[in-house]
Amino acid sequence: MKTNLDIRVVELLCSRLCHELVSPVGAINNGVELIEEMGAEMADEAIGLIAHSADQASRRLRLLRLAYGAAGDTSGLKDVAQAAEAYFTGGKIKLDWQPGRLEQAAPPRQGTGKVLINLVILAEEALAHGGRVSVEPGPDGSPRVVATGRNAGLRAETSQALSGAVEVESLSPRTVHAYVTGRFAEHHGMRVACDQQGPESLVFKLIN
Helix, strand or coil: CCCCCCHHHHHHHHHHHHHHHHHHHHHHHHHHHHHHHHHHHHHHHHHHHHHHHHHHHHHHHHHHHHHHCCHHHHCCHHHHHHHHHHHHCCCCEEEEECHHHHHHHCCCCCCHHHHHHHHHHHHHHHCCCCEEEEEEECCCCCEEEEEECCCCCCCHHHHHHHHCCCCHHHCCCCCHHHHHHHHHHHHCCCEEEEEECCCCEEEEEEEC
């Protein structure tokens, strides 16, 4: 299925990308300024800040390249799982994704990795207080992403964006990710079902 994205969606995605990168890039700039202002006495601390922020920016870029770019369409589950694991390293959300389990359950169709990595990002949004994101085969072998944690859930407007039941003009940088996740799934002949299973568990099912 071919899915065309409105120019407004592209603009909102650019806004989201800039938002994701402004913090680590800004921290790199702060580290350089610290060295310029304080000199050698602060060099070690500033270099540590620069190194940490550069690594954070690199991990985010790798993830978002697979999530939004053409590279994600053909990447294997192992590659996208590694990118997602690196992205979550050191954060308050733990990731459990063993790509071999999905491949044993059912051969993934092209684009599965791209949709799953977008669902993992969406699951992170559902866990405002931290928790765990699991990527695993469901009872029927189809991939699913499970967000588990206190008050796990999506805002109503985000759920509507995921389903596509919104006007493009009503999208915002906050909801555009959910919208494109649903459209990426449709583009590859799949759809996403979202199931709230109690106050601490949200399940995204990827249906062929």
